[in-house]
Amino acid sequence: MKNRVPAGLLGMWVFLASEVLFFSTLILAFWVYRHEWPVEFSDGVRHMDLIAGSVNTAVLLTSSWTMALALASSPRWKGRLLVLTAFLGAVFLVIKGSEYFMHARDGMLPPISWSPPQSAPAFKLFFILYFLITGLHALHLSIGIGCVLWARLRMALRREVSETLLENLGLYWHFVDIVWIFLFPLFYLIGGHA
Amino acid sequence: MTKSYLTPLWDWKAWLFTTDHKRIGILYALTITLFFIVGAAGAAIIRFALLSSHASLVSAELYNKAFTAHGVVMVWFFLIPSIPATLGNFLLPLMIGADDLSFPRLNLLSWYLFIAGALITLTALFIGGVDTGWTFYTPYSTMFSNSYVELAVTGVIVAGFSSILTGLNFIVTTHMKRAEGMTWMKLPLFVWSLYATSLILVLATPVLAITLFALIIERAFHIGIFDPSLGGDPLLFQHFFWFYSHPAVYIMILPGMGVVSELIAAYARRPVFGYKMIAYSSMAIGILGFFLWGHHMFVAGQSAYASMAFSILSFLIGIPSAIKVFNWVATLYKGEITLDAPMLYALGFVGLFTVGGLTGFFLAALAVDVHLHDTFFVIAHFHFIMVGGMLMAYLGGLHFWWPKITGRLYPKRLARWAAVILFVGFNITFFPQFILGYMGMPRRYAEYPDHLLWLNWISSAGTLLLALGYLLPLVYLVRSLKSGSPATDNPWDARGLEWQTTSPPPKENFLKPPVIPSHPYPYDQKAPS
Amino acid sequence: MNAPLKRLTYIYFALLGLLALTVALSQVPLGTFAGPLALTIAALKAILVARDYMKLKTEPAGLQVIALAPLFWVGVFIALVWADVLMRGSVGIPGK
Numbered sequence: 165m166k167n168r169v170p171a172g173l174l175g176m177w178v179f180l181a182s183e184v185l186f187f188s189t190l191i192l193a194f195w196v197y198r199h200e201w202p203v204e205f206s207d208g209v210r211h212m213d214l215i216a217g218s219v220n221t222a223v224l225l226t227s228s229w230t231m232a233l234a235l236a237s238s239p240r241w242k243g244r245l246l247v248l249t250a251f252l253g254a255v256f257l258v259i260k261g262s263e264y265f266m267h268a269r270d271g272m273l274p275p276i277s278w279s280p281p282q283s284a285p286a287f288k289l290f291f292i293l294y295f296l297i298t299g300l301h302a303l304h305l306s307i308g309i310g311c312v313l314w315a316r317l318r319m320a321l322r323r324e325v326s327e328t329l330l331e332n333l334g335l336y337w338h339f340v341d342i343v344w345i346f347l348f349p350l351f352y353l354i355g356g357h358a
Numbered sequence: 359m360t361k362s363y364l365t366p367l368w369d370w371k372a373w374l375f376t377t378d379h380k381r382i383g384i385l386y387a388l389t390i391t392l393f394f395i396v397g398a399a400g401a402a403i404i405r406f407a408l409l410s411s412h413a414s415l416v417s418a419e420l421y422n423k424a425f426t427a428h429g430v431v432m433v434w435f436f437l438i439p440s441i442p443a444t445l446g447n448f449l450l451p452l453m454i455g456a457d458d459l460s461f462p463r464l465n466l467l468s469w470y471l472f473i474a475g476a477l478i479t480l481t482a483l484f485i486g487g488v489d490t491g492w493t494f495y496t497p498y499s500t501m502f503s504n505s506y507v508e509l510a511v512t513g514v515i516v517a518g519f520s521s522i523l524t525g526l527n528f529i530v531t532t533h534m535k536r537a538e539g540m541t542w543m544k545l546p547l548f549v550w551s552l553y554a555t556s557l558i559l560v561l562a563t564p565v566l567a568i569t570l571f572a573l574i575i576e577r578a579f580h581i582g583i584f585d586p587s588l589g590g591d592p593l594l595f596q597h598f599f600w601f602y603s604h605p606a607v608y609i610m611i612l613p614g615m616g617v618v619s620e621l622i623a624a625y626a627r628r629p630v631f632g633y634k635m636i637a638y639s640s641m642a643i644g645i646l647g648f649f650l651w652g653h654h655m656f657v658a659g660q661s662a663y664a665s666m667a668f669s670i671l672s673f674l675i676g677i678p679s680a681i682k683v684f685n686w687v688a689t690l691y692k693g694e695i696t697l698d699a700p701m702l703y704a705l706g707f708v709g710l711f712t713v714g715g716l717t718g719f720f721l722a723a724l725a726v727d728v729h730l731h732d733t734f735f736v737i738a739h740f741h742f743i744m745v746g747g748m749l750m751a752y753l754g755g756l757h758f759w760w761p762k763i764t765g766r767l768y769p770k771r772l773a774r775w776a777a778v779i780l781f782v783g784f785n786i787t788f789f790p791q792f793i794l795g796y797m798g799m800p801r802r803y804a805e806y807p808d809h810l811l812w813l814n815w816i817s818s819a820g821t822l823l824l825a826l827g828y829l830l831p832l833v834y835l836v837r838s839l840k841s842g843s844p845a846t847d848n849p850w851d852a853r854g855l856e857w858q859t860t861s862p863p864p865k866e867n868f869l870k871p872p873v874i875p876s877h878p879y880p881y882d883q884k885a886p887s
Numbered sequence: 888m889n890a891p892l893k894r895l896t897y898i899y900f901a902l903l904g905l906l907a908l909t910v911a912l913s914q915v916p917l918g919t920f921a922g923p924l925a926l927t928i929a930a931l932k933a934i935l936v937a938r939d940y941m942k943l944k945t946e947p948a949g950l951q952v953i954a955l956a957p958l959f960w961v962g963v964f965i966a967l968v969w970a971d972v973l974m975r976g977s978v979g980i981p982g983k
Contacts, residue, residue: 165949171460171534177954178526178560184957185964186564189598190572192965193583196972201589218910222903225932229899232940236891275579285582286589292581296572338941342933349925353913533949561960597968649963652971662983664971 172328176335183304187343190300194293194350201286202355208290209356211272211281213263217352220259221344227252228341231312235334239319242330246316249337253309260302267291294351301347304340312337360869362765362862377462378865383448384763385469386439391832393435393476396483398825400428405787405818411811413804421804422489423505429492430483434514435476437744438606441613442559443472443524445755446552448763450528452856452863453546455537455872460530464523471520479513482506491802493603496584496595500576508577511570518567521609525559528552537855539874543637546854546878547630550637551616554644558605558612562648566602569595593659600651608647611711611743612640614751615682618704621754622686624852625701626693629879632685639678646675656727665724672722679715683708699773703754706781710746714739717792732802735795741788750780753831758852761845765862766838772830780827786820853880898939905932 165174198205227249234245264273271279273295274288311333318325363380366372373381403424407416416424447465451458459465482488488510490499499507532553536545572583573595582588584595623630630636652660652668660668686708695701717739721727730736761767790813797813799806806814848857855872856863873886909928917924938944943954976983 165947166534166536168947169950171530174533174950174953175461175526175530177950178529179522181953181957182522182526182560182564184961185561186568188961188964189565189568189601192968193572193594193598195965196591196594196968197589199972200591204589214910214913218906221906225899225902225906228902228936228940229895232895232898233892236895274581284589285587289582289589292579292583296575296581335941338936342936345932345936346926346929349909349913349929353909353925354922356913561957565964591972593971594968597971601964648960649967652967655971659975659982661971661974661976662978662980663974664967665983667967667970 170328172326172332173335176332180335180339183339187297187300190293190297191346191350194297197286197289197293198355201284201289204282204284204286205290206355207282207284208287208294209352209354211267211270212294212352212356213266214352214356216259216263217348220256221348223252223256223259224341224344227256228338231334231337235330243316243319246312246319250309250312250316253305253312253337257302257305257309260298264295297347298351301340301343304343308333308337308340360860360864362860363865364765364862375466377458377466379447379451379459379462379465380763380863380865382465382469383444383446386443386447386472389469389473389476390436390439390444393431393480396480397428397431397436398828400424400431402821404428405821407804408806408814409818411806411808411814416804418804419489422491422802423483423487425802426488426491427483430479430488430510430514432744433492433606433610434517435472435479437610437748438517438521439472439524440610440748440752441617441755442528442552442555442609443468445548445617445752445759446528446555446613447524449759449856450531450549450552451535452762452859452867453549453854454532454535455540455855455868455874456531456535457866457868458535459527460534461527464527468520468523468527471523472517475513475515475517475520477513478516479510482509482513493599494570494573495599496573496576496592497586500573500584501580508574511574515567515570518563518570521559521563525556525563528556529560532556537872537874540855543634544874544878545637546616547619547633547636547640548613548616551612551619551640554640555609555612557641557644558609558647562602562605562609565598566606569598569602572598593655596655596658597651600654601648604651604654605644605647607740607743608643610748612643614707614748615640615711617751617755617758618686618707619682620854621700621704621751621758622689623879623881624758624850625696625698625704626690627696627881628689628693629877629881630685631688631691632681633878635681636685639681642678643675646671646678650675653722653727656724657731669722669724673719676715676719683712683715697774698757698770699768699777700754700758702774702777702781703750703757706777707747707750707754710742710750710781710784714742714746717742729798730795732800733795734791734799734801737801738788738791738795741791746784746788750777753777753780756831756835758850759856760835760838761849761861762856763862764839764842765845765860766842767845767849768831768838768842769834772834776827776830776834779823779830783820783823783825783827787817787824788820790814790817790820848885851885853885858886895939898935902932902935905935 230245230252231249234242234249237245267273268277271277272291274291280287315325315330315333363378376382403416407421409415486506488505488507490503490507494511532549575581576583582590584590584592619630619636649671650668652664653672656665721730721736721739757768757773794810794813797810799810845861847860858872859868905928909925912924943951
């Protein structure tokens with residue numbers, strides 16, 4: 165492996181290993197509490213905007229596609245595809261932000277705005293965990309968008325941007341996508357609608 | 359004459375902006391020594407307080423803050439970084455024949471994060487302290503404690519990121535920067551132990567970070583994640599906390615075991631018996647150590663089935679640990695043993711770690727743990743391993759590699775005396791605590807029954823000798839920097855690539871490529887000139 | 888579009904297809920199967936992203952182990968926490 169994998173790439177995979185454990189903890193907490201409070205958590209899922217969530221998932225999957233294309237493209241297209249990827253990430257954040265805004269408006273954004281349709285404590289716990297986990301995900305996505313744009317800027321300024329750096333950006337981006345792939349059914353699908 | 363890595367010595371920029379793993383190792387060493395003194399001050403308050411059985415010397419409130427400070431500082435700002443960030447940083451590249459770690463700048467960032475975290479937590483401790491115990495159990499920490507919990511915990515989170523980056527650096531370096539011919543099965547056992555430690559650093563620390571973060575949010579916003587009245591489960595905090603904190607104790611001991619392997623090989627002048635088994639047992643401990651955490655929760659309300667599973671798994675980890683102890687002893691057999699200070703420390707480790715480890719089995723047995731949990735028996739158990747084991751390994755390693763790091767020799771006779779004083783002082787301090795625990799003295803209580811007074815007095819008296827055992831090396835090692843005899847490249851005629859370069863090494867570590875031996879610990883061959 | 892780019896695009900269509908599938912299935916009353924099914928589809932999506940976009944398929948075995956190993960630890964974490972949460976009270980002794 166020593167001669168076939170750049171050190172930077174191995175470093176990114178090791179970093180992603182730590183991130184897997186990082187996200188798993190809160191997801192496990194969510195899962196445990198879903199088991200303890202199935203009624204309240206299903207109720208919580210019913211108060212999520214399925215359309216927004218589905219569109220957002222499609223947006224992020226598309227951004228993974230454009231990122232993968234960017235890394236496999238000629239220099240002429242690389243830059244454009246990277247900007248497109250960052251743009252799609254931003255679209256995700258806008259949709260997410262609007263969801264947060266709607267929840268606040270409807271009194272379901274604890275602790276800022278809490279006048280919920282039902283008063284069970286576990287209903288609040290659903291939303292707390294939703295904001296905490298998706299908030300951390302959005303933070304990671306924002307950092308990703310920043311890094312992608314920074315790399316694009318460096319390329320535009322004709323500074324050196326190594327192949328490994330771009331591959332690592334790709335790995336990070338796809339990882340953030342994978343986290344969302346799991347968050348989506350947890351918050352929007354399971355137990356809610358049928 | 360090539361300059362050593364220590365040139366320029368008094369240029370602060372060359373220290374604070376260095377990316378040289380050797381200088382970063384020294385930066386860590388200086389800072390953890392400072393934090394050790396802070397943690398020891400906490401211990402001094404504890405042992406002083408316990409001279410009275412009625413909290414008449416130290417108030418209960420101050421006592422709570424003292425044991426919390428002692429635990430927080432010693433665990434996160436001394437033990438976790440100790441051997442990996444000091445000896446590990448310094449030696450890993452040298453031992454594999456590399457010029458530095460894979461990510462030197464990340465290494466410096468690790469140190470700065472460590473300092474930032476330490477400053478934040480120390481601020482919390484000095485402006486008023488924390489009284490929750492180093493384990494920050496909910497709901498006390500989230501709902502009832504009036505102390506600086508958020509601040510202290512934030513510092514620990516920041517220091518945690520330092521750990522993760524160090525572990526990442528070590529893993530990539532071990533894979534990528536081994537010199538040509540330095541295969542995995544020729545690596546020094548210290549390197550194997552650092553690799554296993556790094557696995558834990560990378561995989562366990564994130565869980566701690568997010569758990570402590572959730573604790574802060576809970577405390578600030580009462581979201582209910584650990585509050586039963588709001589739907590939460592305080593036991594979940596314990597699961598998450600111990601998922602990190604149990605493997606964390608292996609972060610603390612594995613590097614020590616690695617050092618002991620090196621010391622015993624060098625001072626018995628024999629290859630370590632059962633090299634492969636020791637290498638594999640390090641990995642086994644690193645991996646298996648993740649499955650045991652619930653043994654901290656036997657009486658917390660955990661299900662009986664989970665407790666049984668954790669109990670059996672906790673017994674299992676004795677196997678790789680015992681393999682090491684047996685192999686170290688076997689290495690001594692028919693060796694040419696020299697009882698210099700590093701060897702005394704190593705032998706002390708073997709004895710004290712064995713006692714500490716065996717007492718772990720007492721605690722792993724469910725029925726016995728019901729009586730021993732949260733007593734001084736537990737405290738004695740982990741101090742035997744952490745202080746009797748890890749700290750002695752650290753001192754042994756520091757002495758062994760002192761000439762390599764500083765280019766100076768330390769006074770041998772004085773060092774031997776210091777090691778013996780430390781060993782005796784340690785036993786006087788901590789052995790009575792097994793008895794105290796067995797007789798029911800709870801931990802974290804400022805008061806205790808009067809008939810336990812004399813055992814507490816013995817324990818507290820022992821700390822004076824223990825302190826002398828620490829003070830002596832501090833004094834003579836520092837003095838040797840000025841007045842110690844200059845060291846040759848290989849003053850102990852040891853094996854290992856680090857001994858093939860100058861003492862101290864040049865910045866690039868090796869002026870000419872080191873000679874890779876045909877097998878590890880080639881004490882049967884002459885050292886390459 | 889050349890072959891590698893075409894492949895990446897087919898993977899994308901597969902991902903969108905799985906998304907449509909999981910959303911559609913969530914509207915069907917599946918009882919206790921709803922959760923495992925949705926998570927299985929999520930896992931398939933994740934496998935596609937990891938294998939083809941993160942290029943794990945073509946990396947050396949050592950890197951594949953390092954990439955996938957955390958899942959083992961997550962599995963242990965999940966299993967042993969559930970061993971507690973699910974089995975509380977099952978021996979009839981208060982507090983266990």
